[in-house]
Amino acid sequence: MTTISRGTPAGTERSPLFCDPALAARIERAEVELIAQGNAAASRRRPPGEAVGFVLPLAGGVASYAEDGSPLNKVAGLGFGVVPTANDLAEVERAFASRGAPVQAEVATLADPAVADLLTGRGYRLVSFENVLGRALDGAHRTVTPPGIEIRTSGQDAFDQWLEVMADGVAVSDTEGVAAHEEFTREVLLGAMRDLAAAVGVRRYGAWRDGVFAGGASLRISGDIAQFGGAATVPAHRRRGIQSALLAARLADATAAGCEVAVITTQPGSKSQHNAQRSGFDLLYTRAILVREPA
Template sequence: MLFADYALAQRLERTEAQTNAACVEARARLQPAVGATWREVAGAYALFDGPESPLTQTFGLGMFGAVGAAELTELEAFFAAQAAPVAHEICPLGDEALPPRLAARGYQPVEYTNVLYRALEADYAPAAASNPLLRTRRIGAGEEGRWAQTAAGWSTEMPGLEAFMLDFGQITAHSAGAEPFLAELRGQPVAAGGLFIFDGVALLAGASTVPAARRQGAQLALLDARLHHAAARGCTVAMMGARPGSQSQRNAEKQGFRVAYTRTKWLRAR
């Protein structure tokens, strides 16, 4: 059994922090005008990827070191220097004194994420395909744009997000540690999923299906393919985040994932 204890939470939180720091470094390399940067404070990673990016926040705060007034002031100064909002995503297995300390400084909880995990065995075998017309594969060099376009396919349902999601997908696909996957239906890309590997932990992220190809098994096929690839690469743990009660969570639970904990995102009112 792999228990959802403090030691596991540290591994999961550090993996996500490293993944997102790699994305920030890719942004700094590919789009230097954004001024993307990150730093470590009290063991947490403070990331700036642009004022509107979901990566602009801290990860792992309260999991790797004491967090008092001095550390919070340092973090707030980091984001203030970038003219960015201040947000911290907090694991409940960390410093119990941190949430009331954040509340006292004007932060409010604004978002919840279930962090799910499962053990990975070296002989993990993918299940039989539910749709024989689907093919999953890791993208090759030069296909980052194609992957990003597929990953942003759902954004057509939310006007105004297309350009942002396409840009964000390009950055993600070019990040260190990224191993993007595509699902193709009759040879056409219909779904995309991200995979990042750090220190034996596989983070599954960025899963999306274009609206016209939903309910045909693409997401489960992508999930299975990435787990198989991660196991072959020596990973012993897989993780992913999902909105509580979402279809993504249900898909993960069908593949043996369990909820490790629910993270809370705290945002400081300007």
């Protein structure tokens, strides 16, 4: 088991969470599980005979294609223990090319450098980055909500409303930080959110501001890793503390569930990253996003 640096004794300033390749491997394995389960849900969602996706194991990671334009179309989890061969990658590239799609590989900076060397040698080009932040869950966390805001779990009866609010929040991106390198149609985004919400261990949260459903988020428990994902606030309700309140609620629940580490992925320099760091998350590593267009 990886040793987790939990900081200094109680009563002194908390030290940052240190991430070594072993901890990064655990986080990336949780990400691979989530992608594979979301892909399986996408396949179940489509009518019989119309499923176009695939999931291919790749050197300890995964190559996933769910449907045209989906955020689940990616290669993830490479470079921890095994480096893919040129033949492995050629098979994946053919599978994506047969659907007219580029291959998007997300490679952690703590992965084996041979992976990035192999990809760039095959014509993959760097298009963007995303940051992975984490926090050791080593004590009690209390929920903190500003006046007029209520955070509670979102049940199945409110699932469609949760999806719409999440899509509304994501559709109008935050103007701070580095812009995302890709955009998704509302239809595809709703489908992907529905699929990821079906993954094992996912809990949904809703944020109400003065009685109005104003934001949402999700939490996935994977062993001792808590993945914070899918957080969004409707534009009219931003800058009211909703994101911080959603973070606090999930921190409390992840701690109560016995998780050791909470992780969240953000765009570099974004408001989401700012909120996460204000809530005690530390930058663990970055994922480089490399893309190879179909031949």
